[in-house]
Amino acid sequence: KAGVTQTPRYLIKTRGQQVTLSCSPISGHRSVSWYQQTPGQGLQFLFEYFSETQRNKGNFPGRFSGRQFSNSRSEMNVSTLELGDSALYLCASSPREGRGTQYFGPGTRLLVL
């Protein structure tokens, strides 16, 4: 099976702009989670979707949002970008609704200038 894919792999934006990142889970996986990875804060949970419904949300401002489509592909959006949003954004998919092994994609590297 193909792994989790994320597009784009690299992105440069300026403050105030918005960005949309895409994630395609492993075929058959209905759960998609998003994480932000920075050197200072490490890996932090953003949100999780299962069958197009947001199931859990981490402690991030409302500028961070996401959605999941009927084919389980997911997108996350960050509006009004700030310098501190520069990070590696990781997507993970799981075949289970809970306590499932999560498989990560390669991530999207976002740089905000």
Place this chain on the structure above:
Amino acid sequence: GESVGLHLPTLSVQEGDNSIINCAYSNSASDYFIWYKQESGKGPQFIIDIRSNMDKRQGQRVTVLLNKTVKHLSLQIAATQPGDSAVYFCAEGGNAGNMLTFGGGTRLMVKP
């Protein structure tokens, strides 16, 4: 949520030796624990997991030990190889869907 682990320490081992990477967790309600390996420029790669009703689980060259009394998790890598050089993260879950709380990570460096 509560955090798992702290800063990013470094463990340096000789090729062929065994490695032990430790992790402390703080949420006693967590019942699922995972170890991930992350190489430079890549996403975390699943290594092994363990549920709270187990104390030990073995995989290929890896063993995870769980001590719920002191909330401690460890990853043992046998006969460490240069390809094992990476950052290793422990993560805890089971409290809310598939949400994982990650530790700060440990960098493993294997000397040839």
